[in-house]
Amino acid sequence: MDLSPTAYVILGMLRTTPRSGYEIKAIVDHSTRFFWAASYGQIYPELRCLAKAGLVEGTSAPRDGRRRTVYKITPEGRRELRAWLRQPPTTFETRDEGLLKLFFADALPPQEAAGTLRAMREHHLGVVGRLREIEPLATAAGGFPPIVLQGGIEFHEWQADWCERMEKQLLAEAEEMEAV
DSSP states (O other): OOOOHHHHHHHHHHSSSOEEHHHHHHHHHTTGGGTSOOOHHHHHHHHHHHHHTTSEEEEEOOBTTBOOEEEEEOHHHHHHHHHHHHSOOOOOOOOOHHHHHHHTGGGSOHHHHHHHHHHHHHHHHHHHHHHHHHHHHHHHHOSSHHHHHHHHHHHHHHHHHHHHHHHHHHHHHHHHHHHO
């Protein structure tokens, strides 16, 4: 079966507890979003596809007068998730608008390009702060989430440090060019 990465996110989120699409999105926003996001526009169609394929089962569970479906992973869904987990990763993609802007930043004066690096640094420091806030929850959950969280913290700390070093280098080079 050829499933999308979002389908595997959903199967992974359902591996321990039945959840609604809304609950899956909320968990994604506080966990995998830091390295793999999923939108409502991806989650709900994928839930329908997964249900049609027999990998999840949905049960109507209205709440406060609202329609709501809670999904649970089926044994076939569990097998599919495990098969996917046993395969080596094939997608290593980073999308970073800051790096993209920096790539073309020679169209700006160096001081303005340095502003991009400062913004990137602030972003990465903010992410570190948010990850540190959820660290106690990940530690309490056990398993592999704390390892992934630690990787995220170290990655964003490194990125913030890199941005600071590159800003200093860029401004020093600009000063040398002005002195000539």
